[in-house]
Each structure stands twice: as structure tokens, then as C-alpha cells.
Amino acid sequence: MKQIQVSKDLAINGAAPAFDQPLHVGRPNIGDRDLFMKYAEGIFDRRWLSNNGPLVQEFEQKVADYHKVKHCVSMCNGTVALEIAIRALGLTGEVIIPSYTFVATAHALSWQAITPVFADIDPVTHTLDPASVRRMITPRTTGIIGVHLWGRPAETEALQQIADEHNLKLMYDAAHAFGCSSKGTMVGNFGACEVLSFHATKFFNTFEGGAVITNDDDLAEKMRLMRNFGFAGFDNVVHMGINGKMIEIAAAMGLVNLEAIDHVIEINRRNYHLYKEALSDLPGVSLLSFNEEDHNNYQYVVMEVSEGSSVSRDAIIEALHAENILARKYFWPGCHGMKPYRELYPHASLLLQNSEKVADRVVVLPTGTTMSKEMVEAVASVIRVLILGNA
Numbered sequence: 001m002k003q004i005q006v007s008k009d010l011a012i013n014g015a016a017p018a019f020d021q022p023l024h025v026g027r028p029n030i031g032d033r034d035l036f037m038k039y040a041e042g043i044f045d046r047r048w049l050s051n052n053g054p055l056v057q058e059f060e061q062k063v064a065d066y067h068k069v070k071h072c073v074s075m076c077n078g079t080v081a082l083e084i085a086i087r088a089l090g091l092t093g094e095v096i097i098p099s100y101t102f103v104a105t106a107h108a109l110s111w112q113a114i115t116p117v118f119a120d121i122d123p124v125t126h127t128l129d130p131a132s133v134r135r136m137i138t139p140r141t142t143g144i145i146g147v148h149l150w151g152r153p154a155e156t157e158a159l160q161q162i163a164d165e166h167n168l169k170l171m172y173d174a175a176h177a178f179g180c181s182s183k184g185t186m187v188g189n190f191g192a193c194e195v196l197s198f199h200a201t202k203f204f205n206t207f208e209g210g211a212v213i214t215n216d217d218d219l220a221e222k223m224r225l226m227r228n229f230g231f232a233g234f235d236n237v238v239h240m241g242i243n244g245k246m247i248e249i250a251a252a253m254g255l256v257n258l259e260a261i262d263h264v265i266e267i268n269r270r271n272y273h274l275y276k277e278a279l280s281d282l283p284g285v286s287l288l289s290f291n292e293e294d295h296n297n298y299q300y301v302v303m304e305v306s307e308g309s310s311v312s313r314d315a316i317i318e319a320l321h322a323e324n325i326l327a328r329k330y331f332w333p334g335c336h337g338m339k340p341y342r343e344l345y346p347h348a349s350l351l352l353q354n355s356e357k358v359a360d361r362v363v364v365l366p367t368g369t370t371m372s373k374e375m376v377e378a379v380a381s382v383i384r385v386l387i388l389g390n391a
């Protein structure tokens, strides 16, 4: 790795990239490989590969305990988990979601012929603005899906109040929020149910995977049946269903990564604070903060670039990519700006001004166990050079 000191050292000025290999946002964290191999041997010995195997059951119990909820219904990925939760809750017609989220939140509804209606976000928290949610309610609305974006819980009390007043179902896309809490209550205990993602790029992964966590016995039972084609025992199909099952080898990865979770969070926390310290005095640049009194997983380091910055957000991304730092502008341009939804809602941006503003500001920086202290410092110094060199 090259030392970066002055602006002419940047790759966009003709120098070699700061890093020989690309630094990715979402590089997987992988726990003890020997333990994983032991689990794999057990799977082969038992010849039980899928369909609610013993590792899946053990994994579900541990994830439920971790979040202090009654049920964890594991699934093959977070998107299918969303789809099953939406169907099990009986959502139809229109469902209100933020536009500023990963597109899977919207797709999970559209895929089932339910209309996603985009509400705006709070520009500070990046989560659903309850006032905007209220404005989007129509006679066709059946539910709200809040998103705990970046692992920071949405405004759960205000959303529950709206749902209760209008007799709407409330659930959460908690894909980013494994292990997070709000005012001391663990994610999993808000709304009717909450959906986790264990995708490779999440700080906690099962290769691919997801789950719905809930305290509702009937809902959990229904989702267990739905993820297995609706079968309630041999030959007896009682629900519309799909194949949404988690496989044993994914659960093995989950059990291994659960052992490593404290270590991963500690590294993420360290990296976040290193970035924060190094970038805090830069004009026009700020890092999204976390409530340190709650549980956070710090899996996304979100830098916001405002008008006061000497370099635009897109120019920063371009310069970082030239240095082999593959920062991302998640979740630009917002779902309403993506082709399947842009054509449905040509005037949506009039109602989604905060979403558009935030989508134009965000740069997500690499973190996780593959990022050493020195690497984080080097990424931060590239950003410093870029901003201060152009001020």
C-alpha cells in the first residue's frame, strides 16, 4: 500500500492507485473455518441437507434468543423472507414503504401484485417520515413496511400509532439491523414481524439467507408452512406456498458466524470511529451517527457529502474508484427513480424531496474484518487529500 500525502498522488492525477487490490463495500466476514468444516462433515454424515434440518433448527433458536423474540423462521434469502411475511400478513392493494431503500423492499410487493407507495424519509435519520406516511394513506392501503436503514431503527412508536389509528398492518425490513436495538428493545420486537437478511455482504452472513423474526405464534406457524410449499405433513397442503427454505450448509455458516459476531462488531465499531475521527473536521462531509447507548452493528459507514464540500459526491466516488476503493452510492436514485417504478410514478419526486437529497449525498465506505486499521486510515486520508486539496 502506498502512502498518500499530497493531492498529486491521487490516481486521477496519474499516480498509481492507493490500493493494489479493490476494497469492496460488503466484503464478507467469515468466522472459524475449521469449525465450519466440522459442521460440513456432520451434514455429510447425517445426509440431511435441507428441509428443516438440525442445524437450521439450532440456528433459528440462537437467532431468536439473540434478538429476544419467540420465533425465528429462517429462509433462503431476505427477499423471499419479505415476500412470505407480506403474504402471511395478508397485505394487498397498496403498502407504504420508503423509496430510499434497497429495491428488494419494493420488489417484494410488486412481485405479488401489491402496489408499493413511496413515502419520504427524514433527512437526518434516513428512515420513514411518519408525517409523509400519513399523507400517503388511501382507502386501498393495507400496510406499512418500515425499513431500519443502515441498522438504525425506524420511528417505531410513531409508525405503530399510525398503523393502529388506520387499522393497518405494520412490519419491518430489518435487513440491515441484525443485532440492533432501539431504546433498549432488540429489533424483532417491533410491528407484527421483522425481516433479516444474511446475504454475503451483510456483516453477519449465511452465504445467502434471511429470516422473519416475530413474537406472533400463529404468524410464525403460517410462515413455516408457506416456506415449504404450504405442506403441513405428508400430502397435506394447507397454504399457498413457495420454496423459501434455508439449507443446512447455510445454517452451518450462520452458527460459525454467530460465534464470531462480537469480534466482527468490535472491528466495525473501531473502523467507524477511525473514519469518524479522520473525517470529522472536513468541510461539507459528515458521517451518519449511531446512538451509542443502543446495540449497533456498524456494518455501513455512511458518509454524506453536502453542498459545503469542495468535491461533489459523484466526483468523490469516481476518485475513490480510481484508487481501487469501491465505495458505493447506495441507494441511489431511490426506488422511485428505477425503471420499473419510474414509469409507474413519473411525478413521485415532487413528494420525495428528502429521499432525492439523501440519495444524492451518500457514499458508503468499506469496513468489516477485511479492513485493517491502516487500510481505514489510508481510505480516510485519500478522502482528506481529495477534499482539502480541492478546497
Ligand code: T4K
Pocket: 024, 025, 026, 027, 028, 077, 078, 079, 080, 101, 102, 104, 105, 147, 173, 175, 176, 197, 198, 199, 200, 201, 209, 210, 326, 330
Ligand atoms: N432489504 C434491504 C434494505 C436490503 O439492503 C436487502 C439487501 C434486502 C432487503 C434483500 O435481502 P437479500 O435478498 O439480499 O438477502 C448487495 C446485496 O446483494 C444485497 O443483499 C444488499 N441488500 C444490498 C445492500 O447490497 P449489491 O447490488 O450492492 O451487490 P454487489 O454484487 O454489488 O456486491 C456488493 C459488494 O460486495 C461488491 O463490491 C462485491 C462485494 N462482494 C459481494 C459478494 C456477494 C464480495 O466481496 N463477496 C461476495 O461474496 O447488493
